[in-house]
Amino acid sequence: MSAAPSFAFDKSYSGFLFDMDGTIINSIAAAERVWGDWARGKGLDVEAFMPTMHGARGVDTIGRLNLPGVDPVAESMLIMEAEIADVEGVVPLPGAIEFLASLPPERWAIVTSSPHRLALARLAAAGIPVPRFIVTAEDVKIGKPDPQCYILGAERLGLRPSDCLVFEDVMAGIRAGESAGADVMVITATHSHPVDTNHPTLLNYENVRAHVDGDGGISVMRRDG
DSSP states (O other), rough: OOOOOOOOSSSOOOOEOOBBBTTEEEOOHHHHHHHHHHHHHHTTTTHHGGGGGTOOHHHHHHHHOOOTTOOHHHHHHHHHHHHHHOOTOOOEEETTTHHHSSSSSEEEEEEEESSSHHHHHHHHTOOOOOOOOOOOOOSSSSSSSSSHHHHHHHHHHHHHHEEEEEEEHHHHHHHHHHHHEEEEEETTTTTTSSSOOOSSEOSSSSEEEEEOTTSSSSEEEEEHH
16 A cells, blocks of 8 residues: 555645544443443344444444344434443543644534434543534434535534545544545554555644644644654
């Protein structure tokens, strides 16, 4: 695979759109505890199932399984309540709190596949203030990889997706950002194996800072740059 391009470090944007789980917080341990218990209870191959549940709405993940007698809406509600109750080990990615705090509050949003109540619980557990703008599972009819979540996120900022940089960590979200017409930065901190992507990547936010230029454009700058 060719080296990832550096365009996101070379241009400014009108807004930033952040996925939540795996992108600004690490909630993998908590999510996999809850989803692992659910999958075992349904007789699924847990090891094979786990990679399929990251980055998508719970109702979509369950619906794709087509399990006999299983109502995706009802099951996803039960899982949501279990996830809200279990936020042990949910932490911010290194540098994320400082990076987000340095952004103009009207120029960024969280765009997550998590339900609203779960998003609030995990942000609180990670010590990240709720942003002015947030798009959650309930706000869209079709979840990632469909682009409508990022289109809506940009609209809430009063922008076009092409004016925004999307921060993502899994393929469903990356494809959603691409399809919306936005540039994408891939965060790799929580990956157990390399992400096969041609987008620029960041491990976390420790070695970058947000820069706002004289025209109001926001860019990601390396701290040594």
